[in-house]
Amino acid sequence: MVNQPDYEDILKSLEAKYKAIDQDTDDHLNGLLYSKPITYWDYIHTDALLSLQIQRTTLPDEMVFIAYHQINELLFKMILWEIKQVAEKEDLDAVFFEGKLMRISRYFDMLTTSFNIMREGMDVEQYMKFRYTLTPASGFQSAQYRLIEFASTELINLIDDRFRETINRNTPFTHAFEHLYWQAAGKDYKTGKKSTLLRNFERRYKDEFIKFMETYNTKNLWTRFKELPKKDREDQDLVNAMRHYDYTVNVTWVMAHYNTAIHYIESGLGDGEATGGSNWKKYMHPKFQRRIFFPQLWTDKELKNWGQNI
Numbered sequence: 001m002v003n004q005p006d007y008e009d010i011l012k013s014l015e016a017k018y019k020a021i022d023q024d025t026d027d028h029l030n031g032l033l034y035s036k037p038i039t040y041w042d043y044i045h046t047d048a049l050l051s052l053q054i055q056r057t058t059l060p061d062e063m064v065f066i067a068y069h070q071i072n073e074l075l076f077k078m079i080l081w082e083i084k085q086v087a088e089k090e091d092l093d094a095v096f097f098e099g100k101l102m103r104i105s106r107y108f109d110m111l112t113t114s115f116n117i118m119r120e121g122m123d124v125e126q127y128m129k130f131r132y133t134l135t136p137a138s139g140f141q142s143a144q145y146r147l148i149e150f151a152s153t154e155l156i157n158l159i160d161d162r163f164r165e166t167i168n169r170n171t172p173f174t175h176a177f178e179h180l181y182w183q184a185a186g187k188d189y190k191t192g193k194k195s196t197l198l199r200n201f202e203r204r205y206k207d208e209f210i211k212f213m214e215t216y217n218t219k220n221l222w223t224r225f226k227e228l229p230k231k232d233r234e235d236q237d238l239v240n241a242m243r244h245y246d247y248t249v250n251v252t253w254v255m256a257h258y259n260t261a262i263h264y265i266e267s268g269l270g271d272g273e274a275t276g277g278s279n280w281k282k283y284m285h286p287k288f289q290r291r292i293f294f295p296q297l298w299t300d301k302e303l304k305n306w307g308q309n310i
């Protein structure tokens with residue numbers, strides 16, 4: 001005989017659930033009579049998703065450029081989703097921390113290894129044409145990428161090397177913001193003048209960034225790591241996961257991105273300038289940029305050679 005579901009038990013659980021939020025169970029059961037059965041396309045919102053790839057030119061490979069950037073943004077969203085769970089976890093331990101870090105790293109590994117989709121899968125001649133319609137925009141203006149940085153480490157590790165000594169925990173966030181390492185891509189430090197790339201970015205996101213910086217000041221990945229009990233901080237699997245994440249974001253991904261930029265911008269077909277207008281070759285290489293989320297987890301020699309041997 002087939003086992004009958006225990007309706008009484010289910011009803012009791014439903015009553016408890018709705019009572020807790022002052023709702024009538026029968027209203028919700030009646031609602032079930034009229035709710036539409038779900039389909040894949042309604043659930044995933046396939047139509048909405050597939051209507052977002054809108055070209056500015058007639059060149060077919062612009063579609064690769066748009067779709068690949070959107071895929072990156074979706075993965076950035078997933079990365080932030082996992083970081084938030086570490087940030088907000090009560091009774092955080094090494095096993096939970098490591099599990100989430102490995103999820104985050106797998107997303108970044110995927111971003112790194114898939115850069116060939118751009119490098120090999122997008123015609124250089126077409127890129128060198130449609131990019132003229134994109135100036136002065138740049139991936140530099142990816143807000144989620146900046147949020148990942150703020151959520152990963154203490155602010156001091158994101159401050160331009162040249163200004164670190166002038167900034168400490170009592171520095172106002174607005175001041176620290178002006179000295180973030182990435183300001184160098186859009187600011188002339190002699191005159192202080194900001195490029196259009198940077199001005200547009202700040203107009204849209206600065207307030208949001210300052211709030212986020214404040215929030216994650218006390219719960220970024222590094223701060224949460226430091227709060228763990230000693231035995232968890234010495235857990236080799238967790239330390240390896242932290243190092244892997246740091247290296248993947250700040251060296252491997254950066255190099256895959258840099259090599260892609262070289263492939264296109266230095267193809268000999270254009271003027272060698274970036275759409276965002278930065279001194280890009282210097283700015284983008286990890287050996288100059290030296291963005292490191294967890295410097296305390298690397299040896300002096302490893303820090304000295306950061307980004308050199310790749």
Ligand code: HEM
Nearest residue numbers: 072138139140142145182260261264274275276277278280
């Ligand atoms: C043909 C492909 C690409 C080229 C030629 C390229 C080029 C560049 C250049 C030259 C910069 C420096 C800022 C500037 O002056 O524009 C930059 C920054 C940036 N791009 Fe790309 N990029 C490409 C693809 C991508 C993709 C697929 C993403 C993923 C979202 C991305 C995300 C970023 C980010 C986050 C920055 C800021 C990096 C930082 O501040 O360290 N780029 N890109």
